[in-house]
Amino acid sequence: MTLEAAEPIARKLFAGARVRALRTARGLTQTRMASDLGVSVSYLNLIERDQRPLSAAFLLKLAGTYELDLRSLAEGDGSALGDELVKIFTDPRLIGIDVPRADLRELAVRQPGIAQALVRLAAGAPAAAETGITSGPIAQVRGLLEQHGNHFAALDMAAEALADELRLSGGDLNAAVVERLRARHSLGVRVMPVEVMPDMLRRLDLHARQLQLSESLDAASRGFAAAIQLALIELKAEIAEAAAAIIDPLARRAAVVALAKYAAGAVLMPYGRFLAACEATGYDVELLQARFGRGLEQIAHRLTTLGRAGARGVPFFLVRIDRAGTISKRFAPGPSPLPKPGMGSCALWNLHAAFASPGQMQRQLIELEDGHRFLTLARTVRSVAVPWGAGPWGSERPNFAIGIGTQARHAAALVWSSGLDLGGAAVPIGPGCAACHRADCRQRGLPPAAAHLAFDERVRGLTPFRFTED
Template identity: 50%
Template sequence: MADAKLFAGHAVRRLRRQLGLTQAAMAEALDVSASYLNLVERNQRPVSATLLLRLVETYDFDPRALAASEPGGGAEAIRRRLADPIFADLEIDRHQMEEWLAGAPGGAEAFARAYDRIGGGGAAETEPDDAGRQVRREIERWRNHFADLDAAAEALADELRLAAGDLYGAMAERLRVRHQLSVRILPADVMPDRTLRLDLHARQIQLSELLDASARSFALAGRLAEEARGEIDALAKGAGLDRAAERLYRRHLTGYFAAAVMMPYARFLRACEASGYDLELLQRRFGASFSQVAHRLTTLQRVGARGLPFFLIRVDRAGQVSKRYAGASGSPLVEGPGICPLWNIFAGFARPDELLVQLLELEDGSRWFTLAHAVRPQGDRSGLHARFAIGLGLAADNAGGLAVASGQDLAGRAVPAGLGCRACTRPDCPQRSAPPAGRALLLNERESGVTPFGFAGD
C-alpha cells in the first residue's frame, strides 16, 4: 500500500482551474515542465512526493484532497457500480475504466452521481435512499478512515485514562465538569420507546436501563464528540451534501468518534495484532459489543500503521442491507447488486450464538474469508425479536494471521459464490432463483437440470 503510485490528476486539474491558472503558469510556479504537468493531469504520470510538497508549499494545498476526491469514489467504486446487471452486456474491462477515469474524470463523476441518485446499487436498503447513498459515497471516498477524528479521539481517550481506570466513570465525570451534563439511568417503563434522551432543561443524559455497558459507554462517548465539533464540521461542510445527507453523515462521524474513544487507534491496533484479531478478546478488553468491534475493524487505515483491510455488511432476514463499509478491502461483496444465498451470513439467524466462518470464491477468482454473526438491537421491547446479521471479511490472502482462521485451508476448496443471481453467470447452481441479466433464457421441454433457469452463454 505504501509503495502504491498516486494517480490524482483530477485533483491537480481541479486546483489549477479553481486558481484560474493555465498549465504553463502552474508548471512555472511549481518548477516543473508544462508537458510533465499535462501528463500528471491526464493520469499518465503519478503525483510524485516532490510535486506534492511543492503543491503544499505553493498553494497551501491539503494533500488529503488527493485521496478524498477521486471521481465517483475511485476505480473500485466505479467498478462496483458497473457490476450492476444493467451493464452486463457492455463488457467494460478494467483498462477501459481506467482510461475513462483518466481521460474524463468529470464524466465518471457525473455517471456515479446519476447512478446513485436514480437508485442503482441492487440490494434493497433500509436507509433513506438518496441521503444514504450520498453519505456512503463520502465514506467510501475516505475509505472509512478519518485521521483527524481518530487523532482527537485518541487524545481524549488518553486524558480519560489518566483521570480514571474506569472509562465510563471518567466520561461521566468529564461530561459533568466540562459540559454540565449529568448521567441518569431510567427504568424501561419511564422510557418505553427510547434508549437515550438528552434533556437540556434538566441538563441530563438519560439512558434506558435496557442498554448494556457497551451501549452506555458508546452513548457517553458520542456526547463527548462535541469536543471534536471542529473536525466534524470540516468534514461535513467539505462533503457538499444536501441537508438530510449532511445530518446522516454527521451521525456517522459522531459514531466514528465514539468508537475511536472506546477503542483508541494505536492501542486497539496493537491488541488486534497481538491477539490475531480475536473478536471476543477485543470485546472484553475494550468493553465493546461485537457490532462496535466489527465496525472499528473497517477503519484501521492510518498511514504508517494500517490494520487488515476488513469489509462489513449488515443485513436483515429479507436480505435488505442497512450498513455496508468496504473500507480498504475493495470487496465486491459489499457493493454488489445482490447477496448470494450460498453465503452463510444468513445462517447466523438460526445460530445466533455462533461466529460462522466461510471461504468464498467469486467469479472473478477473488477469494474472501468471511465471518458471520447475528446481533439484536439494544433496548428492543417490541416482542418482535428483531435481529440483524453482520458479515465481516477480508481477502483470503490477508487472513492467515487471524486467530479464527487457525487450521483453515485458505488455499483449499471455497464456496463458489456470486453477487446475487441476476449478476451471477455460474451455470447449474442449484440455489439459482433467477437467470442472469443480459442472458437469454433457454427452455427445453425434453430436458431439465438442477435449475429451471437455463441461459445462453457469452
C-alpha cells in the same frame, strides 16, 4: 535515468484519478508536486490524464515523498470501480443494453471520472424494486464514508487525544466519559426505566441537564451512547469539517450522526491502542471485545476504520443483515464481496446460516467470479435496543447477523485463519443472483439481469435459467 524514462511496471497501472485526488487533497499545484517528485509538469499531467502508466520508480517516489501505502494506489487500478459499473448494468431497467463486462472495466481504467459519475448517478437513482436506501441522505452519507475510505484522519486523531485525556482520570473509559460530561459540561447521565422512554434509547434533556439512556441498553451500549454525546460537544468542529462536503441540510444532519458514532468508537477504542491490540491478538474479535469492553458490532465497525497513513491495519469490510437478507449496514473501504445496495447478498455465504446457530462464530473462505478470495466471519447480534433480551415481556426482539472479512491475501495476519488452507477449496459466491453470472449455481433464484435468456422445452439444466452474455 529520469523517472519519465523508467520502465513501467509489468502490469500497467493507470491511476491518474488517484494521483490527482492526492494532489488536490494536499492543496498542491501540478508544478509543486512535479518538483517534489523530480519529474516534469508535462509528465505529471500525462499521468493524471491516464496517458502514461505509473512506473515502479514513480510509485516508490510518490510513496516515500507523501508517506503513502502503496496498496492504496496498486489496488486502485480501476478493478473495484469496474466492478461497480458491472453491478450498475445489472439494473433491471437496463435489460437489453448489452455492454461486455470487459468494456466496463476498461472504461473504469481509462475514464475513471466518467465511471465515478455513473456510479454516483446510480447511487442516487434507485430502481423501482429498491427501497430508498440507495437515495437521499443515506446515499450521501454512504458516499462520504466511501470517499474517505471510512477513515477521517483529523477526527480520529482528535478522538485519540481526547481518549488520552480521559485515561488520566482512570482506566475505565466509560466512567471517564460520564465524569467528563458531568464535570466539564454539567450534564448528568441517568438510566431511565423503559416505560418512561418506551420509544427512545438516548435523549438529551437540556432543561434537566441530563443525558437520559434507556435501561434496555447494556453497559457497552450505554458507554457508547455517552461517548456519542461527548463527541458531539467536544469534537463538534472536527465533525463539522468532516461533513462539510455535504450541502443538503437533512443529509448533513445524517452525516453528523454517523460521524459522531465514528468519533465515539475512536474515543473508546483509540487508534494506536486498538491497532496494537489487533496486531498482538491476530485480530481476535472476541478477545478485543473483552479487552475494550465493547460489543461485537462496535468492534467490527472499528476494524473498518484502520486506514491511518503509515499505520494501516488489515482492511476489513462489514455488513449487517436481517433474516430476510436485507442489508442495514455496510462498510467496505476496500475490495469486498458486498452486493450493490438493494440487491441482496448470496445465499451461499454463511452470513445467512448464522441465524441457525445464534451466538456462534462462523468462518468461511469464499471466492467471487473474478477469482478474488475473502476470509469472513459471521455471527448473530441482538438489536442494540434489546442486546441481551432486556425489555418488557412479550416485546419484539429483533436480531441481525454481522459479517466481517478481508481479502485472503491479508488473512495470514488473522488468528482465525489458523488451520485453514487459504489457497484451497473456497465456497463460490456471487453478488446476488441478479448480478451473478455463475451458470452452474444450483442455488440460483433469478437469471442475471443483463444476460440473454434461452429456453428449450427439451432440456432442463441445473437451474431453470439458461443464459449467455454474448
